[in-house]
Amino acid sequence: MNKPHSISIVGAGLVGSLLSIYLARRGYAVTVFDRRYDMRSHMLGGGRSINLALSNRGLRALGEVGLTVQTKLNSVPMKGRLMHDLSGQLTFQPYGKEGEYINSISRSGLNKFLINEAENLGVKFLFEHRCINVDAEKGELTFQQYSETTHQNSDLIIGADGAFSAIRGALQMTDRFEYSQTYIEHGYKELRIPPGPNGEFQLEKEALHIWPRQRFMLIALPNPDATFTCTLFFPFEGDPSFATLETDEDISQFFQKTFPDVVPLMPTLLEDFRDNPTSSLVTIRCYPWVRNKVVLIGDAAHGIVPFFGQGMNAGFEDCRILNQLLDASGDDWEKALPEFVRLRKPDADAIAQLALDNFIEMRDLVADPDFLLRKKIEARLHELYPSQWIPLYSMVTFNDNSRYSEALQTGMRQKQIMDDVMKTPSIETKWTQLDFGEIVSRIKRQK
Amino acid sequence: MNKPHSISIVGAGLVGSLLSIYLARRGYAVTVFDRRYDMRSHMLGGGRSINLALSNRGLRALGEVGLTVQTKLNSVPMKGRLMHDLSGQLTFQPYGKEGEYINSISRSGLNKFLINEAENLGVKFLFEHRCINVDAEKGELTFQQYSETTHQNSDLIIGADGAFSAIRGALQMTDRFEYSQTYIEHGYKELRIPPGPNGEFQLEKEALHIWPRQRFMLIALPNPDATFTCTLFFPFEGDPSFATLETDEDISQFFQKTFPDVVPLMPTLLEDFRDNPTSSLVTIRCYPWVRNKVVLIGDAAHGIVPFFGQGMNAGFEDCRILNQLLDASGDDWEKALPEFVRLRKPDADAIAQLALDNFIEMRDLVADPDFLLRKKIEARLHELYPSQWIPLYSMVTFNDNSRYSEALQTGMRQKQIMDDVMKTPSIETKWTQLDFGEIVSRIKRQK
Secondary structure: OOOOOEEEEEOOOHHHHHHHHHHHHOOOEEEEEOOOOOOOOOOOOOOOOOEEEEOHHHHHHHHHOOOHHHHHHOEEEEOEEEEEOOOOOEEEEEOOOOOOOEEEEEHHHHHHHHHHHHHHOOOEEEOOOEEEEEEOOOOEEEEEEOOEEEEEEOOEEEEOOOOOOHHHHHHHOOOOOEEEEEEEEEEEEEEEEOOOOOOOOOOOOOOEEEEEOOOOEEEEEEOOOOOEEEEEEEEOOOOOOOOOOOOHHHHHHHHHHHOOOOHHHOOOHHHHHHHOOOEEEEEEEEEOOEEOOEEEOOHHHHOOOHHHOOHHHHHHHHHHHHHHHHHHHOOOHHHHHHHHHHHHHHHHHHHHHHHHHHHHHHHOHHHOHHHHHHHHHHHHHHHHOOOOOOOHHHHHHOOOOOOHHHHHHHHHHHHHHHHHHOOOOOHHHHHHHOOHHHHHHHHHHHO | OOOOOEEEEEOOOHHHHHHHHHHHHOOOEEEEEOOOOOOOOOOOOOOOOOEEEEOHHHHHHHHHOOOHHHHHHOEEEEOEEEEEOOOOOEEEEEOOOOOOOEEEEEHHHHHHHHHHHHHHOOOEEEOOOEEEEEEOOOOEEEEEEOOEEEEEEOOEEEEOOOOOOHHHHHHHOOOOOEEEEEEEEEEEEEEEEOOOOOOOOOOOOOOEEEEEOOOOEEEEEEOOOOOEEEEEEEEOOOOOOOOOOOOHHHHHHHHHHHOOOOHHHOOOHHHHHHHOOOEEEEEEEEEOOEEOOEEEOOHHHHOOOHHHOOHHHHHHHHHHHHHHHHHHHOOOHHHHHHHHHHHHHHHHHHHHHHHHHHHHHHHOHHHOHHHHHHHHHHHHHHHHOOOOOOOHHHHHHOOOOOOHHHHHHHHHHHHHHHHHHOOOOOHHHHHHHOOHHHHHHHHHHHO
């Protein structure tokens, strides 16, 4: 299989569709299978978030296949976090420097766009094909479509079928395949803020809104149609939790008490809360991603929680790195695939950890004045020494030349240094007088 | 399902068979399904060890159902570890006090005995039934026997189908099921020492033999027929490893150099090495063990590596604890099952960790004079203060009133104390003069 003649991708989601574009552009005959209906002709519900944060890593991959402009047209820039406290007071924390922002984009809109682009390049899409068996050695897939069973032989099978990947399920049965699925104690439920009476955004448009409440949080992302998609990240059990909010009365009272400023903006709160599913949040780790004629990519290889806004971006970066390794090896897949796993596995593990850590930052720390001061000091360090001190969030989100694993390491060093800096007496008032050059020099000393 | 009328156990291995005896004695109608042939009429090979170490926890459960005597008749007592160094020098380290020992017993012999006992109590066994689907809510199992598919409805399904449990596979697909499978870098291969020319044991009979070689080891357990079953625990990759022993010449040279005293006793070394499989070593962790009408038990709930000799013993203890909780609740399974998981999960996690730790002890530490001195001091502490200082190995192996999780905790405290004790100047010569009372008192102080 040095150069496969036929490639089957399982999963027509964001990553499978983008990868099919990359591979079609390289001249491969690609077929993409998906167990769901064609989302271009059916409304799809259930289990996936409505919008996503597209940032530099994802944009870079889209750019490589010539698709940046169109995607940006349909997104809303978010320049920072806007925190809402219990009294409705707002605090803004920019994500990066002037001109740096992330983009709220519709999952289904982007997905349909990528499928159309792929079809234009000759990729074949077969929907309503549920994969029921994988023979990794032979390269054979078995699909069920209604009551009919079909087989597909390929030189290479790519599992881009998400966190609950059927392709990975088959690898899991093979010897010495490392695998774990772990859930956090929180689930999530999506809610909605409609446009105002004149079709206007009812909250500041160009921000990611957070109602941080320590053990849990509500967030809201803007959509181009002037709505906001809100997500409540909330424990399944305990008090308060999804388990304790049983009646409409419970829900109303809880929201009135906990998120008072948002309640008037949510006319369908009770219906949304009752009708929308409560979804769980899983982290998937596995190894190796390549076995015989099968390779895993995106969430199928490394499902992560959404708190760093990097799930799609990491998957798109997978595609970019794989493409780069095919360039470097002259399309020798026997060389490119093991190298892909060797390079990407530590980065996938790093972003999984960063995403878990960022939940604590978002739901708790951003409400802490000390934490916001710390961010301010880091922003100043970055301003003064732009290449020597890049805050962790910026490394992950805006600096697509650095690897996730490097960002994690550097972030840990920065945290130690900042822990010490924050012990400076009267830091709240005297922080502008810090010896910023000396602080930056500690990064090197610690290495 | 307060009191189930029909119980299906999947897996006719050691734990499934013993559990069926417990439940038949309580008056339940039990059917046991197994995908394999009936081992009483077929030779079975592949993937399972030939003999096992039966110790107090396992014996206690067998005793409760009246089966201790018969099982002990077919076992060989092992009173300690007998270490073989490179020159063939032997060092003996007793497992416990005088009269404390573990028992080498045939897996298949014990299993057949338990199946026969269960059948005598009215348990129905259906072999060659491969479970291909589980409906946890309905309590329905689907089996394949040759080309025929059958369904079985039960009030309760018990998954006792081992580390690669099909029943657990179904639970894994349900929401918020925590699961991990992790492999160590070593595999194992079984080899054989036949009886001597006059039918005699060719090595000391009443011991577990170890050839500790730091990164890997060979062990040998006696069988009642005067053979020894040897197991090489050895890395899959690296040098040396299973990957580097390719030719007969490689194997011979490696054994001559590494285990010189055992080579003359192994006339079929090369055939055994070539013909016997190289098996991997997995640890399985999952949660919860109970969902709807399904419960997991034994390796299906907590597969562990074999280095503490506790896999079967832990599974038998599962049966004993479940039986005890049924006694306490008056057979109210709705109460007993959640309590079973609550009690046993921390113990399963503890023995999984202890088993991984013990590999390092067996393959490396037991060859270290400091370590053996440490064990001697601990034995003296135990002799002087029998209830206040019980060495970790004894807590796990002989003290079936203590929980694995307690043993792990106490063992960690003991290790800290002994690390300090071993820093005493000239400890090798002066250890008998230690203030043993003071050492024991540190256990309490640390708590």
